[in-house]
Amino acid sequence: MPAVASLMTRAENGGATPAIAAQDKRHTRTMSENVPVLEARGVTKSFGGFVAVQNLNLEVNRGGVHALIGPNGAGKTTVFNLLTRFIQPTAGQIILMGEDITTLAPEFVARRGLVRSFQISATFEKLTVSQNIRIALQRPHVDAWRFLGTGADRGKTEARIAELLTSFDLTAYANWRAGDLPYGRKRALELAATMATDPQVMLLDEPTQGLGFEDVERVADLIKAIGATRTVLMVEHNMSLVSRIAGRITVLRSGAIIADGDYATVSRDPQVVEAYLGSGRRRARH
Amino acid sequence: MMNRLAPLALLALAGFLPVAGVYPLFLTKCLTFALFAMAFNLFTGYVGLLSIGHASFFGMGAYIAGYAAKAWGVPTPFALLAGIAVAIALGAAFGAIAIRRRGIYFAMITLALAQMVYFFCSQAPFTGAEDGLQNIPRGTAFGLPLGNDLVFYYFVLALTVLAYLFIQAVIAKPFGETLQAIRDNEPRAISLGYDVRSYKLVAFTISAAIAGLAGGLKAFALGVATLPDVHWTQSGNVILMCLLGGMGTALGPIIGAIVVVLLENQLASLGVIHLGFFSIDFSTKAPIVIGIVFMLCVLLFRRGLVGELIALLGKRGLATETASRHTP
Numbered sequence: 001m002p003a004v005a006s007l008m009t010r011a012e013n014g015g016a017t018p019a020i021a022a023q024d025k026r027h028t029r030t031m032s033e034n035v036p037v038l039e040a041r042g043v044t045k046s047f048g049g050f051v052a053v054q055n056l057n058l059e060v061n062r063g064g065v066h067a068l069i070g071p072n073g074a075g076k077t078t079v080f081n082l083l084t085r086f087i088q089p090t091a092g093q094i095i096l097m098g099e100d101i102t103t104l105a106p107e108f109v110a111r112r113g114l115v116r117s118f119q120i121s122a123t124f125e126k127l128t129v130s131q132n133i134r135i136a137l138q139r140p141h142v143d144a145w146r147f148l149g150t151g152a153d154r155g156k157t158e159a160r161i162a163e164l165l166t167s168f169d170l171t172a173y174a175n176w177r178a179g180d181l182p183y184g185r186k187r188a189l190e191l192a193a194t195m196a197t198d199p200q201v202m203l204l205d206e207p208t209q210g211l212g213f214e215d216v217e218r219v220a221d222l223i224k225a226i227g228a229t230r231t232v233l234m235v236e237h238n239m240s241l242v243s244r245i246a247g248r249i250t251v252l253r254s255g256a257i258i259a260d261g262d263y264a265t266v267s268r269d270p271q272v273v274e275a276y277l278g279s280g281r282r283r284a285r286h
Numbered sequence: 287m288m289n290r291l292a293p294l295a296l297l298a299l300a301g302f303l304p305v306a307g308v309y310p311l312f313l314t315k316c317l318t319f320a321l322f323a324m325a326f327n328l329f330t331g332y333v334g335l336l337s338i339g340h341a342s343f344f345g346m347g348a349y350i351a352g353y354a355a356k357a358w359g360v361p362t363p364f365a366l367l368a369g370i371a372v373a374i375a376l377g378a379a380f381g382a383i384a385i386r387r388r389g390i391y392f393a394m395i396t397l398a399l400a401q402m403v404y405f406f407c408s409q410a411p412f413t414g415a416e417d418g419l420q421n422i423p424r425g426t427a428f429g430l431p432l433g434n435d436l437v438f439y440y441f442v443l444a445l446t447v448l449a450y451l452f453i454q455a456v457i458a459k460p461f462g463e464t465l466q467a468i469r470d471n472e473p474r475a476i477s478l479g480y481d482v483r484s485y486k487l488v489a490f491t492i493s494a495a496i497a498g499l500a501g502g503l504k505a506f507a508l509g510v511a512t513l514p515d516v517h518w519t520q521s522g523n524v525i526l527m528c529l530l531g532g533m534g535t536a537l538g539p540i541i542g543a544i545v546v547v548l549l550e551n552q553l554a555s556l557g558v559i560h561l562g563f564f565s566i567d568f569s570t571k572a573p574i575v576i577g578i579v580f581m582l583c584v585l586l587f588r589r590g591l592v593g594e595l596i597a598l599l600g601k602r603g604l605a606t607e608t609a610s611r612h613t614p
Contacts, residue, residue, distance in 0.1 A: 084477065110479035122474040124467045134460075135467045136478050142460045144484035147492070151460035197478055 036095075037062040037231050038114065038201050043082055043092030045075075045255075052078045053255040056092070060201065065227035067242045068235045070252035071275055076235040077119055079252065080205050083233075084116045085109045097200065111140075113200030117207060119235075121186040125179030129170055129189055132178050133161045136196035160196070168192040168222065184215025191222055202226065204234040208241060220245055243267075251275065293537045297447050301440070310439040311507065316547045317442045318504040321449055323527040323539030325496035328453050330525075331534035332462065333489050334469035335388065338521045339380055339396030342403040343373040343494040345516025347501030352422040352511040353412050362425040362432055366502040373498020374491055376403070381490035385483055388472075397518060404516045418512030422505050432506070442503050449496055454536065456492065465489055526576065530583050532590030541592055549576055 038060040045053040053075045060066050068076050081087040083094055085106045094102050101109050110116075124132050137160055141152035151157070165171045168188045173181060178189060187207060194202055207223060208216045216238065224245045226232055236242050242249060243263045251259040251272050259269040266272050300317070304310045326340050351369030354360040360368065384395040407413045414420065424432035432438045456462055468475045468482050475482050505511040514520060523546065531542025553572040558565055568575070587594045 086473070086476075105481075107476050107479050107481050110477055115479075116477050118473065118477075122471055122477070124470040124474065126470050127463070127466060131463060131467075135463060135475075138460045138464070139479045142464065144461065144464075144481065144488045147456055147461040147488055148459055149461070193478070 035062045036060065037097055038083065038233065039093075039095040040079070040083060041093040041095065043079075043089045043094065045078055045082055045087065046090045051255055053082060053089075056082075056255070056257065058250060058257065060231060060233050061248070062231055063227075063229075064247040065223060065232045065234065065245050067246035067249045068233060068252060069237070069239070069242060069249060073254075074252040074275075075255035076252055077205060078255070080116060080203050080235060084114060084203060110197065113198075114203065115194050115197050115199035115201070116203040117190050117194055117205055119205045119209065121183065121190055121210075123178035123181075123186055123189050123193070126177060128175050128177055129165070129181070130161050130174045132189055132193050133164050133196050136193040137161065139197065164192045164196055168195075169218070182215075184211050184218060187211060187215070187219050188222065191219070191226070195226065199230065201231045201233065204232060204236075206235050206237065208236065208238050216241065293450060293540055294447070296537065296540060297443065297450065300443060304436055304439060310435040312547075312551065314435070314439045314442050314507045315504070316544050317439075317446045318500050318507055319524075319527065319547055320540040320543040321446050321503065322497055322500035322524050323531070323543040324450060324453055325493045325500060326524045327528050327533060327535075327539040328456070328496065329489050329493035331528065331539075332457065332465045332469060333486055335385075335486065336393045336525070337384075337396045337490070337493075338393050338518060338525075339384075339400035339403075340493070340497050340524055341516050341518060341520035342380070342400040343377055343497035344501035344504070344520060344524075345407065345511070345513075346376055346403065347373045347498030348505035348511035348515045349407065349413050349419060349501075350498075351502030352419045352505040355425060355506070356419065356422050357412070362427045362506060365425075366499060366506075369502035369505075370495050370498045373501070374495045377491040377494020377498075378487070380494070381487045385486040385490065397521075400516070400518055400521060404513070404518070407516045408513055413511070413513075416513065418510050419505070420510050422509045422511065424506050424509075438507065442507065445499065445503065449499065450536075453496070461485070461488075526580050529590055530580065532593035532596070535590070535592045535596065538590050538592035542590065545579075545591075546576065549579065 036059040038058075040056045040058040043053060043056040043058075044051065056079065058079070068079065070076055078087070082089050085094070085101065085104055089102065092102075093100055096109070096112055096114050099112070101112065101114075104112075124135060127135070134157060137157055138151045142149060161174075162171075165174055168191060170185065170188055170192060173185055173189075178186065181189060191204075191207070204223065208219050211219060220241050223232055223234065227245065227247075234246070236246075247262065249259075249261065249263055249266045250257055251266055251269070253271070253275045258271040258275060259266040300313065303313055322340070322344055325343075326337070330336055347369035349369075350372045351365040354365040354368045355362060380396060380399050383399065384392050387395060408415055412419075424438055426432055427441060430437050430441060432441055457465075464475070464480060464485055468480070468485055472482055501511075501515060504515070527542035527546050528539050529542070530545055531540065532538025550572050553568040553575055556568040558567045558569075566574075583590065589597055
């Protein structure tokens with residue numbers, strides 16, 4: 001994985017690959033820890049009588065990788081859908097970089113720099129890998145009402161596509177249909193397309209789900225590298241990976257936060273232990 | 287590339303068919319329905335939503351263009367533009383309502399709105415109700431006597447080629463690529479910041495405009511605009527044409543339209559056929575045969591005639607490529 005290795009080395013040195021560096025200049029300049037870039041204030045979501053998320057108060061600080069974990073059914077994906085406005089909260093506020101985005105449509109949330117991935121790999125299956133990235137790059141330059149418009153400068157767009165393909169180790173697959181890619185490469189393509197939008201905050205929903213060991217390592221390296229220059233909030237079940245790349249972890253259970261802090265802190269929390277292992281473990285001790 | 291050039295080659299070939307003795311009015315009818323099918327394909331083929339309301343745009347295009355030429359004496363090109371303008375207005379209104387939903391709900395909303403237009407046309411005095419709008423004069427365009435079938439055929443052929451080039455230009459632009467992305471994965475397109483409703487609305491309206499042009503040309507070709515033009519079965523007809531030829535391909539709608547129009551004409555000319563104790567009048571039962579053809583197509587050639595051909599050529603190309611890779 002020479003490209004990923006290069007990405008990692010540069011990121012660890014406070015830099016990035018040429019592909020990411022250009023758009024990351026402003027991120028690195030403005031990035032400072034402990035400044036909330038994304039907040040959920042008292043967010044509740046009910047589906048009929050079922051409360052999926054209950055009075056959620058979540059702060060995601062600028063920079064680094066923040067993991068959102070919890071057992072199945074804890075409400076993690078619902079939180080993602082709420083933060084990106086794919087669903088409307090029943091109560092509460094969502095703040096992105098100081099702006100209340102609670103009533104914004106999801107496409108306008110994305111345009112403000114909060115871009116998400118999906119639990120099941122989301123690519124444009126019938127388009128090629130290059131086209132998938134081009135779609136993401138073109139967005140600020142195209143408009144439905146200018147349907148004969150040519151979009152962004154072709155030369156610059158193609159150069160940027162080539163950079164992203166290199167950074168995400170996808171050059172050999174440039175002309176493949178996304179639907180024909182191995183699953184691990186699809187995940188990489190999803191990350192590449194998300195990066196192409198130049199997001200301030202990336203929300204990744206189970207980015208390593210369904211991947212083999214080598215692909216998990218590859219994607220983990222990519223996320224770590226991205227987290228060096230931007231903010232990543234990810235839902236993830238792979239605790240080994242979370243412990244390695246997430247600086248902060250928030251644990252959800254039944255739609256409410258039960259623990260928050262670094263890995264060492266949350267892993268010792270009795271509520272977290274109970275949530276993952278069940279109360280039977282404690283009873284067995286007695 | 288071949289998929290895009292093949293229709294142009296076919297349309298160029300169509301220019302020689304009258305010389306070869308093919309009846310120009312039949313060819314004109316084929317072209318108007320090919321244009322209608324191309325319009326439908328632009329939306330349903332590239333956006334992936336099934337409209338059962340396109341007959342409204344086709345039929346209203348026919349009524350308005352025909353009425354403007356007949357009652358007000360508007361020159362043919364401007365009468366066609368009037369038909370297109372009404373189709374655009376209807377398309378924008380239908381689209382604004384229907385694109386809020388997807389799948390079967392979208393289809394049902396377009397059907398319901400189209401039935402409202404059908405009811406309006408059956409009651410409005412200017413349409414001539416059951417009798418339809420008859421004896422629509424073709425007039426002239428740019429000094430050309432359109433009353434001559436051959437001249438009118440080449441006029442329609444030129445407009446069809448222009449409409450085809452326009453559709454291909456739209457598809458080749460980032461707009462077209464975005465439509466295909468929305469068809470593939472709408473939530474992903476939204477998550478990248480695309481206002482997918484606007485894209486769908488614009489595509490729907492462009493499609494309605496071209497369907498309106500097709501309707502207007504059909505009215506001038508046959509000299510009539512009638513209620514079947516706005517009936518939902520006309521929408522079913524264009525769906526059949528696209529499925530038969532190959533939805534989402536450039537050539538498919540043209541081939542599908544030619545096959546359906548040809549079938550209708552040939553079956554009608556067969557008259558009554560006796561098969562032992564059983565006899566069938568094909569002049570009135572053409573839809574039965576077309577229905578059987580449709581079922582066979584859906585069961586055996588789901589990609590349509592052109593879609594299957596493209597898939598076959600694609601497989602051969604892949605096989606050749608693989609073979610050449612393994613050849614020392």
